[in-house]
Amino acid sequence: xxxxxxxxxxxxxxxxxxxxxxxxxWAMGMRVNLLAANTHKVGQNMTGSGIYAPHSPKVYHxxxxxxxGKILFSEVDTxxxxxxxxxxxxNWNAYAKTIKPFPVQKTTFGGFVSRxxxxxxxxxxxxxxxxxxxxxxxxxxxxRMVEKKENESYVLGAFTGLHSRRxxxxxxxxxxxxxxxxxxxxxxxxxxTAATRFEMFSLSGTFGTEYVFPEVLLSEINLSPGxxxxxxxxxxxxxxxxxxxxxxxxxxxxxYTKDAVHNSCPTNNSAVNYLLISxxxxxxxxx
Ligand SMILES: *[C@@H]1O[C@H](CO)[C@@H](O)[C@H](O)[C@H]1NC(C)=O
Ligand SMILES: *[C@@H]1O[C@H](CO)[C@@H](O)[C@H](O)[C@H]1NC(C)=O
Ligand SMILES: *[C@@H]1O[C@H](CO)[C@@H](O)[C@H](O)[C@H]1NC(C)=O
Ligand SMILES: *[C@@H]1O[C@H](CO)[C@@H](O)[C@H](O)[C@H]1NC(C)=O
Ligand SMILES: *[C@@H]1O[C@H](CO)[C@@H](O)[C@H](O)[C@H]1NC(C)=O
Numbered sequence: 001x002x003x004x005x006x007x008x009x010x011x012x013x014x015x016x017x018x019x020x021x022x023x024x025x026w027a028m029g030m031r032v033n034l035l036a037a038n039t040h041k042v043g044q045n046m047t048g049s050g051i052y053a054p055h056s057p058k059v060y061h062x063x064x065x066x067x068x069g070k071i072l073f074s075e076v077d078t079x080x081x082x083x084x085x086x087x088x089x090x091n092w093n094a095y096a097k098t099i100k101p102f103p104v105q106k107t108t109f110g111g112f113v114s115r116x117x118x119x120x121x122x123x124x125x126x127x128x129x130x131x132x133x134x135x136x137x138x139x140x141x142x143x144r145m146v147e148k149k150e151n152e153s154y155v156l157g158a159f160t161g162l163h164s165r166r167x168x169x170x171x172x173x174x175x176x177x178x179x180x181x182x183x184x185x186x187x188x189x190x191x192x193t194a195a196t197r198f199e200m201f202s203l204s205g206t207f208g209t210e211y212v213f214p215e216v217l218l219s220e221i222n223l224s225p226g227x228x229x230x231x232x233x234x235x236x237x238x239x240x241x242x243x244x245x246x247x248x249x250x251x252x253x254x255x256y257t258k259d260a261v262h263n264s265c266p267t268n269n270s271a272v273n274y275l276l277i278s279x280x281x282x283x284x285x286x287x
Contacts, residue, residue, distance in 0.1 A: 002079055003033040010038045012045045014190040015113065015177050015248045016215065019048030020060045024223055025213035025252060027052035028230065031087055033076045040069050048221075051076060055085050056225045064221075088232050092212045092253070095233035096140055096204040102129040113157070113188035115164045116171070120155040120187055123176070134158040139174030139205040139251075146197040146242050153179040154196065155187045158205070168260045172212075172253035174205035178246065194219040194245040201249055202237045209255035219245035 012018040027034035031054040050060030051074040058074035105121040121132045127144035137160040180186035
């Protein structure tokens with residue numbers, strides 16, 4: 001499969017499921033072109049369309065200020081896997097499983113991202129190497145901020161388990177995110193602006209699933225095309241100089257075979273069918 005067309009009424013949800021953020025990450029994780037056309041209803045938090053190639057977003061639009069729509073144009077490869085910039089397959093836990101974990105912080109604490117209880121540890125210095133674990137998932141982060149801001153807090157977080165009250169979708173998430181305020185009790189709450197730029201970051205995790213979507217979301221809900229990449233060993237790293245101010249850098253994993261509805265999956269004929277159905281199921285279930 002090369003290209004997926006995805007018309008949607010997608011309600012944005014920070015920190016991981018804002019349309020442009022998740023759709024662009026999905027295209028990278030699945031290594032396909034994704035043309036996502038979202039409805040534009042600002043009052044319902046529905047905005048954000050884009051044309052996303054496997055290696056990078058081509059063009060996107062996010063607008064919470066006006067009610068007017070927009071047509072997006074971009075050229076995409078018909079067969080991206082034949083193009084020289086087609087990304088290599090990623091072994092998502094290769095790096096994380098082979099390194100010696102950084103000393104786990106004594107200051108790990110629990111916190112909620114909507115109803116999911118994450119384990120967090122603070123990025124309390126302007127640079128460092130951190131590990132935080134939850135059950136079998138360990139997330140590693142190396143980072144260096146351009147400048148540590150006194151009024152902003154960031155945490156590294158790990159979550160593995162069935163998501164939300166409905167307990168249907170199995171998530172595995174490693175995330176570096178900005179807390180709503182400098183108060184660590186607000187980590188995981190929605191925040192749309194940031195001032196902290198990163199000179200470098202490298203995020204990885206001991207994922208049990210091969211479906212991992214790399215997300216980088218910047219201040220005021222912007223993507224960061226061309227400024228990060230995923231290495232074959234599963235590290236999500238920045239490139240081409242310091243980042244713009246960051247809201248979140250995440251590896252968002254979906255372990256479809258651990259979903260509570262997996263057994264009711266209607267078709268089982270081939271791997272391709274299975275992939276298609278589970279990803280579509282996932283998209284619909286999230287809504
Ligand atoms: C839209 O998002 C804001 C901020 O996250 C939230 O407070 C509000 O309830 C959302 N609106 C709807 C209709 O869900
Ligand atoms: C980490 O997460 C697990 C599972 O939710 C929880 O039992 C444990 O208490 C958490 N650790 C800390 C330090 O919050
Ligand atoms: C993080 O680890 C790397 C090697 O893995 C080391 O070069 C670097 O100095 C460490 N940074 C900090 C702030 O400890
Ligand atoms: C934090 O401080 C910076 C200046 O260092 C300022 O630009 C920014 O608005 C402040 N943010 C908050 C949330 O107060
Ligand atoms: C469906 O596919 C899975 C994974 O390929 C396999 O383990 C399972 O036995 C299949 N189920 C049926 C009913 O064919």
